[in-house]
Amino acid sequence: MTGTKQYPIPVQLEPFITSNTLIVRSPGRINLIGEHTDYNNGFVLPAAIDKAVYVTIEKNDEEIIFLHSVDFNESVEIKIADIKPVPGHWSTYILGVVDQLIKREHPVLGFKLSIYGDVPLGAGLSSSAAVECAAAFALNELFAFGIERIELAKIAQLAEHEFAGVKCGIMDQFASLFGKKDNVIRLDCRSLAYEYFPLKLDGYKIVLLDSQVKHSLASTEYNVRRSQCESGVAEIKKRYPHVESLRDVSLSMIEECINQDTIIYHRCRYVVEENIRVQEGCIDLLNGNLTAFGEKMFATHIGLSEQYGVSCKELDFLVEAVKNMPAVVGARMMGGGFGGCTINIVEINGVDTLIQSVTEKYHHESGKELKAYVVQIEDGTSLIS
Ligand code: ADP
Ligand code: MG
Numbered sequence: 482m483t484g485t486k487q488y489p490i491p492v493q494l495e496p497f498i499t500s501n502t503l504i505v506r507s508p509g510r511i512n513l514i515g516e517h518t519d520y521n522n523g524f525v526l527p528a529a530i531d532k533a534v535y536v537t538i539e540k541n542d543e544e545i546i547f548l549h550s551v552d553f554n555e556s557v558e559i560k561i562a563d564i565k566p567v568p569g570h571w572s573t574y575i576l577g578v579v580d581q582l583i584k585r586e587h588p589v590l591g592f593k594l595s596i597y598g599d600v601p602l603g604a605g606l607s608s609s610a611a612v613e614c615a616a617a618f619a620l621n622e623l624f625a626f627g628i629e630r631i632e633l634a635k636i637a638q639l640a641e642h643e644f645a646g647v648k649c650g651i652m653d654q655f656a657s658l659f660g661k662k663d664n665v666i667r668l669d670c671r672s673l674a675y676e677y678f679p680l681k682l683d684g685y686k687i688v689l690l691d692s693q694v695k696h697s698l699a700s701t702e703y704n705v706r707r708s709q710c711e712s713g714v715a716e717i718k719k720r721y722p723h724v725e726s727l728r729d730v731s732l733s734m735i736e737e738c739i740n741q742d743t744i745i746y747h748r749c750r751y752v753v754e755e756n757i758r759v760q761e762g763c764i765d766l767l768n769g770n771l772t773a774f775g776e777k778m779f780a781t782h783i784g785l786s787e788q789y790g791v792s793c794k795e796l797d798f799l800v801e802a803v804k805n806m807p808a809v810v811g812a813r814m815m816g817g818g819f820g821g822c823t824i825n826i827v828e829i830n831g832v833d834t835l836i837q838s839v840t841e842k843y844h845h846e847s848g849k850e851l852k853a854y855v856v857q858i859e860d861g862t863s864l865i866s
Contacts, residue, residue: 509611512526513824519652521710522670529861534615546560546594550572553571578616581617604691662859682826684828687826688836695819696793717734775826782814796820809835
């Protein structure tokens with residue numbers, strides 16, 4: 482696999498390191514643009530960040546898995562033959578990976594794994610994917626299975642499906658494993674073909690503003706959106722039989738086939754427009770035109786809020802609050818919607834003022850404490866020393 486990378490080993494894991502220990506870092510992720518496009522076979526533009534999960538791992542001579550979480554201050558011990566999902570428990574993400582490896586007939590033997598991370602949990606930065614990818618990468622190295630990175634991503638995704646019970650797409654695991662410093666990844670969710678584009682942030686920072694809300698609508702509305710997209714595809718397929726997903730659809734096909742007075746029209750139009758924004762946004766990045774890229778982020782937010790209907794008043798407030806600040810190049814809600822973070826590209830000199838002023842306004846408006854994370858784009862999963 483790739484070589485060892487120079488990232489500092491967290492002091493929290495030092496007590497678990499012996500001469501035989503491997504240490505793996507696997508990052509959380511952001512998505513610059515391309516929201517709700519993944520399950521429509523379209524494009525996304527994620528990147529790995531400088532918040533990560535770290536594991537130490539070594540073999541033992543028993544058929545037993547020893548897990549220790551520094552953050553939860555808890556240990557788990559289980560025979561390999563006995564592993565099963567433990568819904569809601571941190572160990573399930575690691576055991577889910579072991580389960581997938583065994584299902585693929587990779588001979589996992591006894592091991593001891595300790596885990597620590599600084600990816601905020603449940604904030605939309607995919608800490609769960611970081612855990613799965615760290616575990617998959619570490620086990621692959623420890624037992625020299627020789628599994629390719631793309632297979633590790635699929636193993637991690639299936640662990641999330643089958644043990645955590647979350648039917649996610651592959652973006653989060655892909656971004657954690659394939660991240661590259663100072664680059665975003667344009668991932669084609671149909672073919673899994675990918676390409677890196679440089680995100681030159683000289684003089685700018687990526688700021689995440691965490692609304693601290695998660696409305697319970699999220700999972701039901703997610704399923705409704707999926708079926709609305711399918712209805713649109715079924716309608717268009719009547720005239721264009723080759724169409725399999727909204728990825729194969731153009732704006733003119735929507736105009737021709739779907740009644741503009743229907744909600745399906747707005748849902749489908751958003752997805753097709755968003756795929757175009759990802760493609761054009763990549764050209765902006767190649768041209769070093771951060772201003773044009775930022776405008777697309779604002780346009781995405783409007784689309785998610787008004788056409789796709791997955792924003793909420795808190796996210797709209799956070800985007801509205803920064804929209805006219807001269808230091809802000811682009812801002813939008815990030816992730817599935819109904820809560821979580823907004824992602825903002827902000828001039829370095831304006832970052833502190835922005836955080837302070839939005840925190841105050843948000844508190845005044847909602848009574849909630851905003852959390853802000855300033856992140857940078859880093860490499861994906863690797864051994865570290
Ligand atoms: P996210 O959006 O961050 O992926 P999830 O609810 O999908 O939110 O996953 C969060 C869960 O992942 C945590 O509740 C915990 O079980 C696990 N997890 C994340 N980070 C760590 C960590 N550093 N150590 C142990 N478990 C972790
Ligand atoms: Mg998750």
